[in-house]
Amino acid sequence: MLTLEKPKASVTPIKKINPVFQVKDLNIYYGDTLAVKDVSVQFPERAITALIGPSGCGKSTFLRTFNRMNDLIPEARATGEVIYQEWNILDPRLDVVALRKEIGMLFQKPNPFPKSIYENVVHGLKCAGVKKKAVLDEAVEISLKQADLWDETRDRLTKSALSLSGGQQQRLCLARALALKPKVLLLDEPTSALDPISTAKIEELLLELMKEMTIIIVTHNMQQAARIADYTAFFFQGRLEEYGATAALFEAPKVERTKQYLSGQFG
Amino acid sequence: MTIQSPHSKDLSQTNHWLLEGMKRYRRDLGAHIFIYAVAIFIILASLSLTIFLITKGVQLFTHDGVSLFTMIFGSVWDLHDGKYGALPLIAGSFAVTVLAALFATPLSIGTALFMGEIANKRGRKWMQPVIEMLVGIPSVVYGFIGLTVIVPFIREHIGGIGFGLLASLIVVGVMIAPTIISITVDGLLGVDQSLREGSYALGATRWQMISRVVIPAASPAILSAILLGMARAFGEALAVQMVIGNTAVFPKSLVYPAATLTTTITSSLGETVEGSTANHSLWALGLILLAMSYVFILVIRWIGRKRNA
Structure with a gap:
């Protein structure tokens, strides 16, 4: 299985589409461990890209570079370039607070704040200094509608967010991110803690949101990638093994390892 | 079988x-x-x-015929004169408790935030024994320092005779701070890391994350911490007795002597004869203290229940 030479990655270039992120020679270390190795790739605008691969393949670490969430881990260190709107995201001088307002994130486990539904949605806006009640009220309504949660919560906006079900909580977290009108949405296995019905609802919403923003989703669920993603990237042991249009990658994987993973030979 | x-x-x-x-x-x-x-x-x-x-x-009420009303609302306390109005003492106890909490809370929450949110693990490891050491110092030592350092300082630089609520609130405030700090730190460490990540991901700065998410999430723990500190302050006798001046009058100024329930019991117990009305009145003060500590416990438990709900 192990070979000394660097395996050839198959990265099909995506034409005619503006790349949102241009990743060049990205390496991410945790202390001395190399978690993401030599990744170079471009992600297109207004599309859903899925990152798949077995546990510990570095796909979550990779995702968390785009909004610099790895900064929270003291021993994490990244080299290379991630170009977003002509800026290198990895530049330590970059204003991460401004970056995270443009690049929203949804986590594996719904993590609503132990506050009211309303306060959850306006958290980002308030942090950005928005104080006018009319603006906040409008943002709450629009984002809850976008997350298809408005009808269920319009009468109980002052109730604790923890009173919602798991699926509702995750949609609240989505609404919370949408309130900042992000250009990119990063999702780290957003449905792994949800039941199939809530999962379907989230997927439906992502397909709708994709028209306005770029979505990158880490998923353990290959069917999910097949259902919603326009493009899919397969990671294995920190390397990007294969990347291309989802249909092509699932039907005719070019790399042997991808074929093995998709057919369930390891995972 | x-x-x-x-x-x-x-x-x-x-x-x-x-x-x-x-x-x-x-x-x-x-x-x-x-x-x-x-x-x-x-x-x-x-x-x-x-x-x-x-x-x-209750012997003060049943045996000696002093009414509960005059005991709680009477404003003159003089054992030699047969006056058992404990209101100045109750007011003194509450004044010391509330003022000490007001003094200790910002200090303690600031320290706890440093330990729980700002300092790294090594920093916390160094701070922990320092806080524990403060808990371990006997109250007589605190009182002694208050008597020899704080009381003269107040007399020379602020005014009055030095003995009084100001000296008490400083001494008791420092005594209860470690309690508030350690329970608050536990509360902060109990806040799920995913909430911090969620706040950062929405473009919050560290201070916004702490003030808008971590502190509200830890607020039941912080509240119980303050109440436990207040319970300690309410019951503290020795250190307060050394710096408050022990005069059973309404506390009108921070720098003139007052008295609390506990200091009155400790300073008068030796002067009374077992079975006398004066002696019974001190027991009645003890009963008030006990009732108050039950109230503190009930409130703390009620907050704890709300936290779990």
């Missing part, structure tokens, strides 16, 4: 491995009895303490 069955042997007739469980059970039984016994002992101890204080405390 024997089970008669045509298909099985009688276990009790043999030394079978299936009977090992019975031996284990007998060994466990000893430990069980011990644990139940000590638990019952503790319950009985606090129960009998309460009953004892009540029977002693």
Whole structure:
């Protein structure tokens, strides 16, 4: 299985589409461990890209570079370039607070704040200094509608967010991110803690949101990638093994390892 | 117990491995009895303490004919003159408690935020023993420092004679700060990391994350921490007695002597004769203290219940 030479990655270039992120020679270390190795790739605008691969393949670490969430881990260190709107995201001088307002994130486990539904949605806006009640009220309504949660919560906006079900909580977290009108949405296995019905609802919403923003989703669920993603990237042991249009990658994987993973030979 | 069955042997007739469980059970039984016994002992101890204080405390009302109303709302306390109005003492106790909490809370929450949110693990490791050491210092030492350092300082730089609420609130505030700090730190560490990540991901700065997410999430723990500190302040006798001046008058100024329930008990107990009205009145003060500490406990438990809900 192990070979000394660097395996050839198959990265099909995506034409005619503006790349949102241009990743060049990205390496991410945790202390001395190399978690993401030599990744170079471009992600297109207004599309859903899925990152798949077995546990510990570095796909979550990779995702968390785009909004610099790895900064929270003291021993994490990244080299290379991630170009977003002509800026290198990895530049330590970059204003991460401004970056995270443009690049929203949804986590594996719904993590609503132990506050009211309303306060959850306006958290980002308030942090950005928005104080006018009319603006906040409008943002709450629009984002809850976008997350298809408005009808269920319009009468109980002052109730604790923890009173919602798991699926509702995750949609609240989505609404919370949408309130900042992000250009990119990063999702780290957003449905792994949800039941199939809530999962379907989230997927439906992502397909709708994709028209306005770029979505990158880490998923353990290959069917999910097949259902919603326009493009899919397969990671294995920190390397990007294969990347291309989802249909092509699932039907005719070019790399042997991808074929093995998709057919369930390891995972 | 024997089970008669045509298909099985009688276990009790043999030394079978299936009977090992019975031996284990007998060994466990000893430990069980011990644990139940000590638990019952503790319950009985606090129960009998309460009953004892009540029977002693109510004698002032039943035996000596002082009414509960004059005791709680009377404004003159003079044992030699037969005046048992405890209101100045109650006011003194509450003043020391509230002022000490006001002094200690910002100090403690700031320190706790440093330990829980700002400092790294190594920093926290260094701070922890310092806080524990502050808890371990006997209250007489705090009182002694208050008496020799703080009281003269107040007299020379602020005014009055030095003894009084200001000196008490500083001494008691420093004494209760470690309690508030350590419970607050526990509360902060109990806030789920995913909430911090969620806040950062929405473009919050560190201070916004702390003030809008972590502190509200930890607020029940912070509130119980402050209340536990206040309970300690309310019951503290020795250190307060050394710096408050022990004059049973309404506390009108921060720098003139006052008295609290506890300081009055400790300073007068030696002067009274067992069975006298004066002696009974001190027991009644003790009863008020006990009632107050029950109130503190109930409030803390009520907050804890709300936190779990």
